[in-house]
Amino acid sequence: MEYRNISQLLEKVKKSGRRKRLAVAAAADAHVLEAACRAYEENIVQPYLIGDRPKMEALLEELGLSLPQEYLIHEPDVDRAARAAVALVREGQADYLMKGLLNTSNMLRAVLSRDGGLERTGTLSHMSINELPTYHKLLVVTDAGILIQPTLEEKAAIVRNAVGALRAMGYDCPKVAALAALEKVNPKMPETVDAAALKQMNQSGALEGCVVEGPISMDLVMDAEAAQIKGYQSPVVGNADILLVPNIACGNILNKSLRCLARSQQVGIVLGAQVPIVLTSRGATAQSKYLSIAVTAAMV
Numbered sequence: 001m002e003y004r005n006i007s008q009l010l011e012k013v014k015k016s017g018r019r020k021r022l023a024v025a026a027a028a029d030a031h032v033l034e035a036a037c038r039a040y041e042e043n044i045v046q047p048y049l050i051g052d053r054p055k056m057e058a059l060l061e062e063l064g065l066s067l068p069q070e071y072l073i074h075e076p077d078v079d080r081a082a083r084a085a086v087a088l089v090r091e092g093q094a095d096y097l098m099k100g101l102l103n104t105s106n107m108l109r110a111v112l113s114r115d116g117g118l119e120r121t122g123t124l125s126h127m128s129i130n131e132l133p134t135y136h137k138l139l140v141v142t143d144a145g146i147l148i149q150p151t152l153e154e155k156a157a158i159v160r161n162a163v164g165a166l167r168a169m170g171y172d173c174p175k176v177a178a179l180a181a182l183e184k185v186n187p188k189m190p191e192t193v194d195a196a197a198l199k200q201m202n203q204s205g206a207l208e209g210c211v212v213e214g215p216i217s218m219d220l221v222m223d224a225e226a227a228q229i230k231g232y233q234s235p236v237v238g239n240a241d242i243l244l245v246p247n248i249a250c251g252n253i254l255n256k257s258l259r260c261l262a263r264s265q266q267v268g269i270v271l272g273a274q275v276p277i278v279l280t281s282r283g284a285t286a287q288s289k290y291l292s293i294a295v296t297a298a299m300v
Contacts, residue, residue, distance in 0.1 A: 001170045002241065003138045006131045006265055006291055009169065013297045019046040020297040022278075023094035025085035025110070026078045027051040029101040029282075030059050035289035036098075037065040044294050048094060050084050051101075052076040078102040082110035086118055089275050095300040098278035098293060104145070111273055118274040123147070123157035125272055126279065127165065127242075128255050129295060130264040135222070140166070140174075140242040141258070144251025145279065146270065152194045155244065156207060159198065161271035162242050163210040168299045174241040176202075177221045178214025179250070183232060185215065191246035198244070211235055214244070267292045269299075276300060 003009050024036060027049035033056060036047040047067070049056060053074035060066060075081040082102060088094035099107040111118050126145030129138055142162045147154055159176055166174045178195035185192045195214030202212035213236035220227040224238030245251035258264040266288060270277040276299050278292045 021046045021094045023048045023085040023088040024098040024100050025082040026100035026102040028055040031286040032100045034286040038290050039293045050075050050081045082107050086110045096275045122272045125158040125161045127162050129267040132264050144255045148248045174210045175236045176212045176242040177216050177236050177240040178244045180215035267295045
């Protein structure tokens with residue numbers, strides 16, 4: 001199974017018949033509130049909005065929106081709000097988290113705290129899910145937000161996180177492209193060495209539930225005709241589900257290029273903790289935040 005667009009995922013979430021409980025840290029933001037209210041009205045989530053309550057109430061009134069009062073939790077300090085959101089997960093009162101109007105570092109500090117943080121299922125990594133007008137299905141980019149220069153072991157963990165997330169959504173065997181500038185191993189280009197090692201790990205069973213190809217360049221991943229001209233054969237060619245980038249700089253540039261130049265609808269999620277964390281830019285639109293809330297609900 002695979003999804004052509006985000007609407008298909010939303011349909012799956014809405015058909016589940018169960019609201020997922022979402023804890024939002026530092027929720028006193030118009031776009032966050034608009035997104036959370038929309039997800040609530042569509043029976044996707046039961047939101048716990050933690051932040052400056054008078055400000056949240058004023059914003060809701062300004063937006064013409066309303067929520068049950070018990071869903072508004074007063075905590076104006078952003079660090080304490082992040083810890084309160086994490087505590088709701090630890091206590092079994094929330095199924096997943098969302099970063100509101102605070103820095104990513106503040107949110108992750110609360111998640112990773114030895115005293116009151118969340119359990120980790122592995123290495124933390126970020127993935128974006130992109131709906132592109134020029135591609136026939138959803139496309140994941142990872143890691144574009146957490147690991148700066150991942151080692152081979154960390155890249156394997158990134159793959160496991162992304163594959164696990166897609167399989168939780170219903171994918172059978174996601175196709176992973178370990179990106180590089182060319183298709184041959186070059187010792188002077190460490191990403192090609194790592195990509196080949198990841199492919200070998202996949203073939204030996206150390207990376208399960210997916211197909212890994214690499215090293216492979218972006219044009220061959222996206223353009224089957226270009227791959228045919230170069231004589232490159234792989235089930236990943238023209239049909240990748242996940243793009244594994246060599247480092248955070250490549251991922252950041254690729255993500256922003258897809259959004260700004262290719263008009264991608266983009267969802268941002270942090271994986272590897274006890275629960276998924278909705279993590280979008282503070283400047284992201286209400287639509288982007290809503291989609292991130294709804295799509296992440298498909299994983300829990």
